[in-house]
Amino acid sequence: MTTPRKSLSSTTRRNEASRRAILTAAFELVQEVGYAKLSIEGIAARAGVGKQTIYRWWPSKGAVLFDAFLMLAEQSDGEGTGLPDTGDLEADLKAVLRATVEELNDPRYDEPMRALNTEITHDPALAALYAERLDGPMRELKKQRLRSAQRAGQLAGDLDLDVAVDMLWGPLLNRWLQRTGALTADYADSIVETALNGLRPRRRMAGQATENAERRILRP
Amino acid sequence: MTTPRKSLSSTTRRNEASRRAILTAAFELVQEVGYAKLSIEGIAARAGVGKQTIYRWWPSKGAVLFDAFLMLAEQSDGEGTGLPDTGDLEADLKAVLRATVEELNDPRYDEPMRALNTEITHDPALAALYAERLDGPMRELKKQRLRSAQRAGQLAGDLDLDVAVDMLWGPLLNRWLQRTGALTADYADSIVETALNGLRPRRRMAGQATENAERRILRP
Amino acid sequence: MTTPRKSLSSTTRRNEASRRAILTAAFELVQEVGYAKLSIEGIAARAGVGKQTIYRWWPSKGAVLFDAFLMLAEQSDGEGTGLPDTGDLEADLKAVLRATVEELNDPRYDEPMRALNTEITHDPALAALYAERLDGPMRELKKQRLRSAQRAGQLAGDLDLDVAVDMLWGPLLNRWLQRTGALTADYADSIVETALNGLRPRRRMAGQATENAERRILRP
Amino acid sequence: MTTPRKSLSSTTRRNEASRRAILTAAFELVQEVGYAKLSIEGIAARAGVGKQTIYRWWPSKGAVLFDAFLMLAEQSDGEGTGLPDTGDLEADLKAVLRATVEELNDPRYDEPMRALNTEITHDPALAALYAERLDGPMRELKKQRLRSAQRAGQLAGDLDLDVAVDMLWGPLLNRWLQRTGALTADYADSIVETALNGLRPRRRMAGQATENAERRILRP
DNA sequence: GGATAACCGAGACGGTACGTCCGGTCTTACC
DNA sequence: GGTAAGACCGGACGTACCGTCTCGGTTATCC
Numbered sequence: 001m002t003t004p005r006k007s008l009s010s011t012t013r014r015n016e017a018s019r020r021a022i023l024t025a026a027f028e029l030v031q032e033v034g035y036a037k038l039s040i041e042g043i044a045a046r047a048g049v050g051k052q053t054i055y056r057w058w059p060s061k062g063a064v065l066f067d068a069f070l071m072l073a074e075q076s077d078g079e080g081t082g083l084p085d086t087g088d089l090e091a092d093l094k095a096v097l098r099a100t101v102e103e104l105n106d107p108r109y110d111e112p113m114r115a116l117n118t119e120i121t122h123d124p125a126l127a128a129l130y131a132e133r134l135d136g137p138m139r140e141l142k143k144q145r146l147r148s149a150q151r152a153g154q155l156a157g158d159l160d161l162d163v164a165v166d167m168l169w170g171p172l173l174n175r176w177l178q179r180t181g182a183l184t185a186d187y188a189d190s191i192v193e194t195a196l197n198g199l200r201p202r203r204r205m206a207g208q209a210t211e212n213a214e215r216r217i218l219r220p
Numbered sequence: 221m222t223t224p225r226k227s228l229s230s231t232t233r234r235n236e237a238s239r240r241a242i243l244t245a246a247f248e249l250v251q252e253v254g255y256a257k258l259s260i261e262g263i264a265a266r267a268g269v270g271k272q273t274i275y276r277w278w279p280s281k282g283a284v285l286f287d288a289f290l291m292l293a294e295q296s297d298g299e300g301t302g303l304p305d306t307g308d309l310e311a312d313l314k315a316v317l318r319a320t321v322e323e324l325n326d327p328r329y330d331e332p333m334r335a336l337n338t339e340i341t342h343d344p345a346l347a348a349l350y351a352e353r354l355d356g357p358m359r360e361l362k363k364q365r366l367r368s369a370q371r372a373g374q375l376a377g378d379l380d381l382d383v384a385v386d387m388l389w390g391p392l393l394n395r396w397l398q399r400t401g402a403l404t405a406d407y408a409d410s411i412v413e414t415a416l417n418g419l420r421p422r423r424r425m426a427g428q429a430t431e432n433a434e435r436r437i438l439r440p
Numbered sequence: 441m442t443t444p445r446k447s448l449s450s451t452t453r454r455n456e457a458s459r460r461a462i463l464t465a466a467f468e469l470v471q472e473v474g475y476a477k478l479s480i481e482g483i484a485a486r487a488g489v490g491k492q493t494i495y496r497w498w499p500s501k502g503a504v505l506f507d508a509f510l511m512l513a514e515q516s517d518g519e520g521t522g523l524p525d526t527g528d529l530e531a532d533l534k535a536v537l538r539a540t541v542e543e544l545n546d547p548r549y550d551e552p553m554r555a556l557n558t559e560i561t562h563d564p565a566l567a568a569l570y571a572e573r574l575d576g577p578m579r580e581l582k583k584q585r586l587r588s589a590q591r592a593g594q595l596a597g598d599l600d601l602d603v604a605v606d607m608l609w610g611p612l613l614n615r616w617l618q619r620t621g622a623l624t625a626d627y628a629d630s631i632v633e634t635a636l637n638g639l640r641p642r643r644r645m646a647g648q649a650t651e652n653a654e655r656r657i658l659r660p
Numbered sequence: 661m662t663t664p665r666k667s668l669s670s671t672t673r674r675n676e677a678s679r680r681a682i683l684t685a686a687f688e689l690v691q692e693v694g695y696a697k698l699s700i701e702g703i704a705a706r707a708g709v710g711k712q713t714i715y716r717w718w719p720s721k722g723a724v725l726f727d728a729f730l731m732l733a734e735q736s737d738g739e740g741t742g743l744p745d746t747g748d749l750e751a752d753l754k755a756v757l758r759a760t761v762e763e764l765n766d767p768r769y770d771e772p773m774r775a776l777n778t779e780i781t782h783d784p785a786l787a788a789l790y791a792e793r794l795d796g797p798m799r800e801l802k803k804q805r806l807r808s809a810q811r812a813g814q815l816a817g818d819l820d821l822d823v824a825v826d827m828l829w830g831p832l833l834n835r836w837l838q839r840t841g842a843l844t845a846d847y848a849d850s851i852v853e854t855a856l857n858g859l860r861p862r863r864r865m866a867g868q869a870t871e872n873a874e875r876r877i878l879r880p
Numbered sequence: 881g882g883a884t885a886a887c888c889g890a891g892a893c894g895g896t897a898c899g900t901c902c903g904g905t906c907t908t909a910c911c
Numbered sequence: 912g913g914t915a916a917g918a919c920c921g922g923a924c925g926t927a928c929c930g931t932c933t934c935g936g937t938t939a940t941c942c
Contacts, residue, residue, distance in 0.1 A: 012918095013907070013908065013916095013917070013918055013919095014918075015918070015919070018918090018919075018920095034342065035342050036342060039896080039897055039898085040897080040898075040899085041896080041897055041898080042897090044920095044921095048920080049919085049920070049921095050918095050919060050920040050921055050922095051898090051899080051900090051920095051921085052899095052900080052901090052918090052919080052920085052921090053918075053919060053920075055899065055900080056918075056919095114341045114342060117341065117397065117398065118338045118341065118342070120397075120398055120399060121334045121337065121338065121397050121398070121399070122254065122255050122256060122334060122338070124399060127398065127399035128399075130398070130399075131399070131400060135398070135400060146419075153421065154420065154421075155419050155420060155421065156417070156419060156420065156421045156422070157421065159414070159419060160410060160414070162401070163391070163407075163410045163411065163414050164414065164419050166391035166394065166395060166400075166411070167387065167391055167411070167414055167415065167419065169394070170390040170391030170392070170393070170394040170395065171383070171386035171387055171390030171391065171394075172390070173390070173394045173398075174386065174389070174390040174391075174393045174394045174397075175386060175390065177337065177340075177341045177394075177397060178337065178340055178341070178347065178350070178355070178393070179340060179341065179344060179347035179348075179350075179351070180351060180355060180386075181382070187383075190380060190383045191383065191386070191387070194379070194380070194383050194384070194387055194418075195387065195415075195418065195419055196418050196419050196420050197376070197418040197420060198414075198415065198416050198417040198418025198419075198420075198422075199366075199375050199376060199379060199384050199387065199415055199416050199418075200374065200375060200376065200416050200417060200418070201373065201374075201375065201376045201377065202376065202418075232886095232887095233885095233886055233887055233888095233938080233939070233940090234887080235887070235888070235938095238887090238888075238889095259927080259928060259929085260928075260929075260930085261927080261928055261929080262928090264889095264890095268889080269888080269889070270887095270888060270889045270890055270891080271889095271890085271891085271929095271930080271931095272887090272888080272889085272890090272930095272931085272932085273887080273888065273889080275930065275931080276887080276888095452892095453890095453891070453892055453893095453933070453934065454892075455892070455893070458892090458893075458894095474782065475782050476782060479922085479923060479924085480923080480924075480925085481922085481923055481924080482923090484894090488894080489893085489894070490892095490893060490894040490895055490896095491894095491895090491924095491925080491926095492892090492893080492894085492895090492925095492926085492927090493892075493893065493894075495925065495926080496892075496893090554781050554782060557781065557837065557838065558778045558781065558782070560837075560838055560839060561774045561777065561778065561837045561838070561839065562694065562695050562696060562774060562778070564839060567838065567839035568839075570838070570839075571839070571840060575838070575840060586859075593861065594860065594861075595859050595860060595861065596857070596859060596860065596861045596862065597861065599854070599859060600850060600854070602841070603831070603847075603850045603851065603854050604854065604859050606831035606834065606835060606840075606851070607827065607831055607851070607854055607855065607859065609834070610830040610831030610832070610833070610834035610835065611823070611826035611827055611830030611831065611834075612830070613830070613834045613838070614826065614829070614830035614831075614833045614834045614837075615826060615830065617777065617780075617781050617834075617837060618777065618780055618781070618787070618790070618795070618833070619780060619781065619784060619787035619788075619790075619791070620791060620795060620826075621822070627823075630820060630823045631823065631826070631827070634819070634820070634823050634824070634827055634858075635827065635855075635858065635859055636858055636859050636860050637816070637858040637860060638854075638855065638856055638857040638858025638859075638860070638862075639806075639815050639816060639819060639824050639827065639855055639856050639858075640814065640815060640816065640856050640857060640858070641813065641814075641815065641816045641817065642816065642858070672913095673912060673913055673914095674913080675913070675914070678913095678914075678915095699901080699902060699903085700902080700903070700904085701901080701902060701903080702902090704915090708915080709914080709915070710914060710915040710916060710917080711903090711904080711905095711915095711916090711917085712904095712905085712906085712913095712914075712915085712916090713913080713914060713915080715903095715904065715905080716913085716914095
């Protein structure tokens with residue numbers, strides 16, 4: 001389940017081509033046939049690989065799936081090293097959450113991600129790995145953006161950024177996993193707005209009141 | 221998957237004892253052996269029932285699990301018909317979320333609930349049923365409490381109560397499902413506080429404002 | 441491995457069609473692909489049957505093979521209930537041994553019989569069954585013929601008939617199994633003659649000559 | 661499968677130590693775990709040898725086994741270069757067959773020999789090799805002893821010695837391979853006596869009695 | 881109140897996948 | 912170039928369950 005860089009001194013005679021074929025096959029298969037019908041045998045067949053080659057290197061179906069995501073993540077590394085930071089926190093967060101919504105709705109990722117979540121929920125070891133390798137780095141980027149906003153005085157100074165991240169992405173992911181409702185851009189916006197302002201009524205203040213007043217005028 | 225009351229006009233010759241035995245067996249088994257090793261055959265054996273009796277009445281393993289929860293829910297109906305309403309919204313919500321945390325941490329419910337969530341995430345039909353029969357009623361109670369607070373001016377007047385519910389329970393459930401961190405009472409409290417106040421700095425009025433003013437002086 | 445006659449009170453819900461299909465497939469397969477490549481999986485596939493159905497009723501590949509022969513034997517029961525008894529022991533034995541030679545040389549039986557012998561040689565339990573159900577009855581028929589000859593004074597009075605049977609068929613079977621030489625009708629004849637007369641030189645005697653003389657007259 | 665003496669001009673870089681380790685391991689393993697569970701991998705592991713080294717030098721598992729016997733035979737060469745020849749054919753044969761019985765009953769040789777026979781019965785090429793290298797020389801020794809008896813007039817002059825050998829050892833080997841009955845010294849004796857005298861009644865005659873009488877005189 | 885039909889337990893059945901073992905080939909690093 | 916080590920593709924093992932299908936044996940209702 002480790003991801004050996006060939007540059008390391010490791011003397012493993014592992015076949016890199018097989019490894020990639022397996023991860024690709026796993027990802028494609030789960031998206032085609034769904035989690036319930038995903039089988040090691042199927043993955044091996046699709047990858048043109050002996051079953052033993054899978055069992056030799058991964059302890060479980062979930063671990064394969066996890067590595068498949070890891071491979072994907074590494075490929076798209078460097079793409080965007082960080083959340084957008086235009087200075088407008090609300091807009092930036094809305095943009096990011098809308099992107100998340102789109103990804104979750106994307107049929108290429110929907111099933112695979114549900115599958116990964118299922119594995120994680122039933123396997124603490126895998127969950128730890130997930131926290132370390134996938135969720136962790138992502139969460140760090142999110143917290144960076146929030147920290148920047150916090151420094152700019154746009155977020156409460158005593159805010160626990162982990163809680164903040166949960167507050168923003170938790171509702172979204174939960175609605176997606178439990179299928180409690182449709183995942184739309186509007187919903188993402190609502191989450192951001194409500195999370196930022198809180199559930200309590202906000203006494204309008206100078207600047208803010210003005211801003212809102214303006215908008216009410218512009219879009220009655 | 222229907223839950224026939226025998227008092228209804230239904231002319232089903234269904235054996236109520238078998239039905240209960242199956243649901244009980246399913247719930248107990250999933251909690252003992254885990255989701256991955258839960259099998260229809262195991263349920264039938266434990267319930268002392270023929271496999272066909274399960275296949276006759278339920279379309280899937282998930283449906284059995286769902287009904288098991290439904291049975292549980294009905295048993296504890298009337299227990300508390302509504303969330304506590306002491307007038308102190310924050311305290312009431314903290315109490316409820318702490319209770320949720322305890323339930324999710326309870327080894328009797330942890331695995332079964334994860335299993336149910338897994339089934340729901342992979343089966344839209346089941347998810348719809350879940351929304352209608354289990355989540356729906358629960359959510360209604362939550363919204364009632366929030367509505368009451370809203371009427372009392374403790375919540376924003378234009379607040380979307382569904383979003384509010386998501387904002388409060390979403391982070392909790394997501395952290396639990398993804399095992400992103402420990403579920404503690406403190407965490408529940410943080411969620412409630414942060415959700416109510418929002419992520420943005422609150423210009424406290426009167427005393428609060430002073431505090432912020434002070435801080436601004438201290439850390440310019 | 442038992443061979444249930446449906447007439448028995450047995451309440452087994454065993455599928456007779458599957459049973460026959462399995463035995464037929466096993467026999468045909470071993471003769472087509474050879475013992476080394478005979479697999480339970482192959483038998484199941486050829487018989488159109490689940491593997492479990494084989495494992496449910498037979499403890500080993502050898503047991504299936506054994507039952508296949510048993511089925512064959514039962515089909516050809518009644519065909520010849522006993523060895524030929526023309527009064528001419530030597531001729532009768534030669535006829536029977538020549539028939540055995542032909543059977544062993546028959547490509548339809550060669551491989552299957554080698555396979556059965558292999559299983560027997562490595563599995564005492566199977567060997568016991570073989571002795572009881574297949575070899576036993578056959579051997580009884582052979583001994584009957586010899587007994588008849590013994591009563592007619594054509595065989596030594598103190599002859600152990602089991603040894604006699606071994607003496608006649610043992611060399612043949614051994615040469616076949618060990619491939620020590622070709623199995624021909626001539627070889628069968630040699631065995632019979634040598635076994636009857638013994639290895640020692642025989643002085644011709646009155647009586648014997650007479651007997652032969654008489655027969656030469658009766659059947660020129 | 662060849663058995664290269666290093667003294668030969670062969671320029672093979674073959675590792676003699678590995679060769680012996682493999683043959684020894686094969687022999688020991690088959691006797692410990694039985695023919696069915698004998699595997700190339702197991703042999704390689706036990707011999708501390710790479711699998712390839714086996715595949716490089718032997719075409720099949722049976723060939724390894726065969727060579728293992730060959731090695732054994734060569735070690736005990738010179739031991740007894742010929743069957744005992746006391747002049748008393750019957751006694752000599754009984755002694756030899758009893759020795760054979762003991763060898764077949766010896767747990768050290770039983771399984772290995774059954775295994776070799778199995779390989780031979782299913783592999784004509786191996787059988788040819790067996791006939792040439794193992795059975796052939798042995799048979800020649802047997803025939804020598806019989807020839808000697810034949811010259812002494814103790815065996816029929818027109819006797820086919822190959823048939824005679826089969827007549828003596830065939831019943832024994834067949835009973836052993838097919839497990840038709842226990843292999844005892846008594847059984848060996850019966851075979852010898854019956855084979856020598858034949859199945860037919862023997863009218864004792866002057867000459868024979870004389871012969872015996874004479875012998876009693878010569879070797880009291 | 882006897883017929884009859886749906887339901888029940890049991891479990892055999894044709895299948896699919898499991899996780900393991902081994903066959904035979906190929907590669908790597910050593911000697 | 913032979914060797915120990917062992918990864919690799921593939922095929923079979925024996926087991927566990929799937930979902931379907933009989934099989935007798937209760938019920939429970941309807942004639």
